[in-house]
Amino acid sequence: MTSFAYAGFIWKSHRGLVLFSGLMVGLLQFLIVWLIASIDFAPIVTSILQQFPPPMQAIFNDMFLSRLSTAGAIAFGFNHPVTLAMLALVAILIPTRHISGEIENGTLELLLAYPIHRTRLIGWLWLNSTLLLLVVVVGAWVGTFLAVIIYDTLTLDLSLKVMKVGLNLWLLFILTLSYSLLFSVFSRMGRKSGIYSAGLTLVLYFLHFLTTIWEEIAFLKPCNIFEYYQPQKLMFDQRSFLVHATVLISTSIFCLLLSLIQFNRRDISG
Amino acid sequence: MSTSPVIIIDKLTKYYGRTRGIENLSLSLTQGEVLGFLGPNGAGKTTTIRLLLGLLKPSAGSVSIFGEKVTANSIDIRRRCGYLPGNFTAYEYLSGEAFLRLSARLRAVMPSWQPELLRRFKLTPENLTRRIKHLSHGTRQKLGIVQAFFHQPELLILDEPTLGLDPLMQDEFYALLKDFQQQGISVLLSSHNLAEVEKVCQRVAIIRNGELIALEKITDLKNKCFRHLKMVLERPVSELDLPDAQLIRQQDLHYEFLVRGATLTFLQKLAQLPIRDFAFPEPNLDDVFMTYYRENTND
Numbered sequence: 417m418t419s420f421a422y423a424g425f426i427w428k429s430h431r432g433l434v435l436f437s438g439l440m441v442g443l444l445q446f447l448i449v450w451l452i453a454s455i456d457f458a459p460i461v462t463s464i465l466q467q468f469p470p471p472m473q474a475i476f477n478d479m480f481l482s483r484l485s486t487a488g489a490i491a492f493g494f495n496h497p498v499t500l501a502m503l504a505l506v507a508i509l510i511p512t513r514h515i516s517g518e519i520e521n522g523t524l525e526l527l528l529a530y531p532i533h534r535t536r537l538i539g540w541l542w543l544n545s546t547l548l549l550l551v552v553v554v555g556a557w558v559g560t561f562l563a564v565i566i567y568d569t570l571t572l573d574l575s576l577k578v579m580k581v582g583l584n585l586w587l588l589f590i591l592t593l594s595y596s597l598l599f600s601v602f603s604r605m606g607r608k609s610g611i612y613s614a615g616l617t618l619v620l621y622f623l624h625f626l627t628t629i630w631e632e633i634a635f636l637k638p639c640n641i642f643e644y645y646q647p648q649k650l651m652f653d654q655r656s657f658l659v660h661a662t663v664l665i666s667t668s669i670f671c672l673l674l675s676l677i678q679f680n681r682r683d684i685s686g
Numbered sequence: 687m688s689t690s691p692v693i694i695i696d697k698l699t700k701y702y703g704r705t706r707g708i709e710n711l712s713l714s715l716t717q718g719e720v721l722g723f724l725g726p727n728g729a730g731k732t733t734t735i736r737l738l739l740g741l742l743k744p745s746a747g748s749v750s751i752f753g754e755k756v757t758a759n760s761i762d763i764r765r766r767c768g769y770l771p772g773n774f775t776a777y778e779y780l781s782g783e784a785f786l787r788l789s790a791r792l793r794a795v796m797p798s799w800q801p802e803l804l805r806r807f808k809l810t811p812e813n814l815t816r817r818i819k820h821l822s823h824g825t826r827q828k829l830g831i832v833q834a835f836f837h838q839p840e841l842l843i844l845d846e847p848t849l850g851l852d853p854l855m856q857d858e859f860y861a862l863l864k865d866f867q868q869q870g871i872s873v874l875l876s877s878h879n880l881a882e883v884e885k886v887c888q889r890v891a892i893i894r895n896g897e898l899i900a901l902e903k904i905t906d907l908k909n910k911c912f913r914h915l916k917m918v919l920e921r922p923v924s925e926l927d928l929p930d931a932q933l934i935r936q937q938d939l940h941y942e943f944l945v946r947g948a949t950l951t952f953l954q955k956l957a958q959l960p961i962r963d964f965a966f967p968e969p970n971l972d973d974v975f976m977t978y979y980r981e982n983t984n985d
Contacts, residue, residue: 418791418792418793418794420791421788421791421792421794422792424791425788425792429777429779521775522771522773522774522775523775523776523777525736525741525771526769526771526774526775526776526833527792528739528740528741529739529741529764529767529769529771530764530789530792530793531761531762531764531765531793531794532761532792533761681743683702683736683741683742683743684736684741684742685733685736685741685742
């Protein structure tokens, strides 16, 4: 009962943000797929690209023309900064608010004076947060499937790819959630751990962008979590979902275990 | 009523890095007893309470509650305790009602005493439906008291419980403590309100700079402490030598002494003096407190 009560409390505390994020992400997916499926952009983009020198044309062809298909549009939507920002917000906000934030304002002291085991508290917080992240991803799935059904043809292959990309997105933000939790169990201030988590996420995001255009630092790619989320490549079968999933899941579990150890040994004082 | 110890604290020490929280603190609380835990801010009261609840890890020493080590079996212990933290804060975005419901569900108990407590502390449905952030400090404190008491705990740990309560509600709180005590419930009451401790506690532990400097019955403490004797004489006396009394002020025939206890010889000496006016009030805990602080500071 205690665990369900805590789960209900987490849901009630964040349902507004989560439902709003799910709706926004779903709408964005719907709009992107609708635009690409309804308007033929290919001749416009081709005529623009013809203005560039041939080597540039090859690069931009690869970048843009592949996205002008429904599969490309879906991948673009799943990798859109708004989608990533919404999920990052949920993934960072929940653990920082409920651990370091509650240590800061004193409510965790009261909560841990109730018969609740610290391991269970962290476990339930993590599990419930992953489910809240899933709600946002479900929003993206719903938006995508609705748009494809209405404006294109939904095939089994496309459905499986969309599911894979969504799962990959979910796992990426479970990892973000897990390292935010880790920052949170070490901190006494919610805002501080939130800033660290958001800072790390931003640094990794921009570093990933830099490693794709700057060959000298390409060796950093395997160390970056965004390397294990490539919707474009997943949609076009250029990457293995299982490899991505294994790396993201194992790193998340590692962060979760460290969080549990630290939370069990730390002092709780406001 | 059994006198078995509910809390046994043995040489408990807590350091925050190099800073001392408490050191070598030993005390016990028996069933049905209300123990006052006195000390100024920063003395180590809250640290001790957090160690009792397993919120802090001790640097040395041990705490047993209901015969079980806190570090080993904290969950069962916390199930049987009620706790009101100092500067009580709750989830501000919840209503009072939702907060109490959440507390009961997290404790997995039926809050059997809740209606009675709400009535006694005059918490109306209107108070309970408002968000906690919109409630006054006193009303929030009442909510804190309700959540600490509502499951009829066997041990209550209260940190500055009457902070923010008006005098009427404070009296109601003291009456509630008496009711609980009659049912054999033990209470550790941390406070720096000396009058409050005097009203409800049988024994008092005084803590200073993280160390226990006294643990005695209130009556014994009062006998030990300094009392102020003020008197006005009819005429000057050649020799004014009172045993166990220290003259601290004199103006003409007005004298003020600091007296430890009130021995028979002292009273006999006093009776021989030509006294016109005289005041020798019962010591209160302020005097006790100051006595201990004075002695320890002199040390």
